Amino acid sequence: MKTPFVELTVKTDDGEFNARYSETGLTELSFPAGKAKLPVSQATRQRCPTKILGWHRLTEAALKAILAGRQPKKFPPLDLAGTVFQKNVWQALRKILVGRTKSYGEIAQAIGRPKAVRAVGGACGANPVPVLVPCHRVLAANGKIGGFSGGLERKRRLLAREGVKI
DNA sequence: CCCACAAGTCGCT
DNA sequence: AGCGACTTGTGGG
Numbered sequence: 001m002k003t004p005f006v007e008l009t010v011k012t013d014d015g016e017f018n019a020r021y022s023e024t025g026l027t028e029l030s031f032p033a034g035k036a037k038l039p040v041s042q043a044t045r046q047r048c049p050t051k052i053l054g055w056h057r058l059t060e061a062a063l064k065a066i067l068a069g070r071q072p073k074k075f076p077p078l079d080l081a082g083t084v085f086q087k088n089v090w091q092a093l094r095k096i097l098v099g100r101t102k103s104y105g106e107i108a109q110a111i112g113r114p115k116a117v118r119a120v121g122g123a124c125g126a127n128p129v130p131v132l133v134p135c136h137r138v139l140a141a142n143g144k145i146g147g148f149s150g151g152l153e154r155k156r157r158l159l160a161r162e163g164v165k166i
Numbered sequence: 167c168c169c170a171c172a173a174g175t176c177g178c179t
Numbered sequence: 180a181g182c183g184a185c186t187t188g189t190g191g192g
Contacts, residue, residue, distance in 0.1 A: 104175085116174095118188080124173055140173085
């Protein structure tokens with residue numbers, strides 16, 4: 001039986017992120033939960049396919065780059081599970097570079113559903129790979145902060161590091 | 167299938 | 180600043 005996914009951690013100055021991979025790519029990235037994470041380290045890492053270790057290096061580099069406010073050169077392949085609408089939104093989000101922002105309305109327009117602004121918010125919240133898929137760079141039309149599943153404080157801090165003023 | 171909700175937005179007071 | 184109307188995708192009953 002093939003491993004459906006592999007779970008690895010990324011240590012950053014902000015804490016330990018948790019990354020999950022399928023046979024196709026990165027499926028999920030979670031913020032440090034404060035608590036000790038699953039006892040994943042050695043055992044999983046050792047029987048982890050070389051392919052995935054390579055992706056993980058890319059994940060690690062990209063994540064650290066963004067946390068430091070720099071644009072990553074390369075991303076790992078993503079394997080995002082979601083509805084067609086959600087994937088469209090996430091794809092649009094990936095076009096926002098470090099230090100840039102868009103409104104929920106602009107995203108809605110970019111995917112051809114100009115009135116689905118509220119649904120776009122929902123899709124952002126359902127984003128399984130925060131930071132790499134920059135849901136934190138989406139603000140409300142009036143320039144206000146909007147929401148964030150990982151906590152507004154975290155969103156503010158991410159934006160601040162990228163040099164964005166609210 | 168119907169109903170309620172959401173990380174929005176716009177117009178009016 | 181506050182409030183209501185409008186909208187659409189999603190998840191639960």
